[in-house]
Amino acid sequence: MNPLASTINYPIVEIFESLQGEGANTGMPAIFIRFGKCNLACPWCDTPYNEFKPFTFARILQKVRAFSAKNIIITGGEPTIQPRLSLLLDQLKQDGYFLAIETNGLKTVPAQIDYIAASPKRLYREKYQSRCIPFAHEVRIVADEDVLEFCAFIEGKIKANRYYLSPCEIEGKMNLHETITLLGKLNQRVNRPKWQLSLQTHKLIGIE
Numbered sequence: 001m002n003p004l005a006s007t008i009n010y011p012i013v014e015i016f017e018s019l020q021g022e023g024a025n026t027g028m029p030a031i032f033i034r035f036g037k038c039n040l041a042c043p044w045c046d047t048p049y050n051e052f053k054p055f056t057f058a059r060i061l062q063k064v065r066a067f068s069a070k071n072i073i074i075t076g077g078e079p080t081i082q083p084r085l086s087l088l089l090d091q092l093k094q095d096g097y098f099l100a101i102e103t104n105g106l107k108t109v110p111a112q113i114d115y116i117a118a119s120p121k122r123l124y125r126e127k128y129q130s131r132c133i134p135f136a137h138e139v140r141i142v143a144d145e146d147v148l149e150f151c152a153f154i155e156g157k158i159k160a161n162r163y164y165l166s167p168c169e170i171e172g173k174m175n176l177h178e179t180i181t182l183l184g185k186l187n188q189r190v191n192r193p194k195w196q197l198s199l200q201t202h203k204l205i206g207i208e
């Protein structure tokens with residue numbers, strides 16, 4: 001273990017094992033490490049990213065190693081804003097885990113990450129205009145209002161293997177009808193990437 005590790009505390013909301021609920025890897029068993037703090041404040045955010053507790057490096061490893069999945073999803077909040085995230089990722093890589101990240105796509109993703117799922121946010125378009133990651137394995141955009149222009153903008157900014165549109169959940173209600181209508185419009189364009197539907201299937205089946 002890196003000698004620096006024993007001095008570090010990370011803000012952690014929760015660590016749990018579940019199935020990836022969203023995107024291309026839906027259904028894949030995974031250990032979720034949810035970091036506190038975010039550099040955005042989306043009005044419809046579904047995650048209590050400020051309800052974190054300090055976890056030592058050793059406590060994180062102990063929790064993770066007690067689960068059986070070999071795939072870790074680093075999420076938040078926004079995990080890329082964590083100082084010294086790389087130190088933890090180095091250890092997890094050394095342990096042989098496959099490392100995926102859920103990021104809003106504004107900040108550089110550490111090199112140890114094997115799979116990037118980026119969810120850029122329409123409300124913060126001007127931030128993506130100035131700087132964002134150039135590539136993700138998948139992009140997922142939440143369909144809060146009319147996101148067509150934002151989707152086209154992001155296609156130009158973040159190259160991805162797959163592009164997804166997800167319904168927005170507000171007060172327990174999902175705007176599925178609007179979302180599939182928008183998907184139809186996106187996919188009517190010629191010579192543009194195809195967009196697919198991504199649902200938060202973990203919410204539909206009542207798992208974490």
Ligand SMILES: Nc1nc2[nH]cc(C(=O)O)c2c(=O)[nH]1
Nearest residue numbers: 018019020021075102202208
């Ligand atoms: N099952 C499940 N899948 C997820 N995929 C991304 C999640 C997230 O909150 O980042 C999430 C989550 O919270 N639960």
Ligand code: SF4
Nearest residue numbers: 038040041042045077
């Ligand atoms: S970027 Fe994600 S975690 Fe941060 S406020 Fe928006 S939805 Fe919540």
Ligand SMILES: [Mg+2]
Nearest residue numbers: 046047200208
């Ligand atoms: Mg979630």
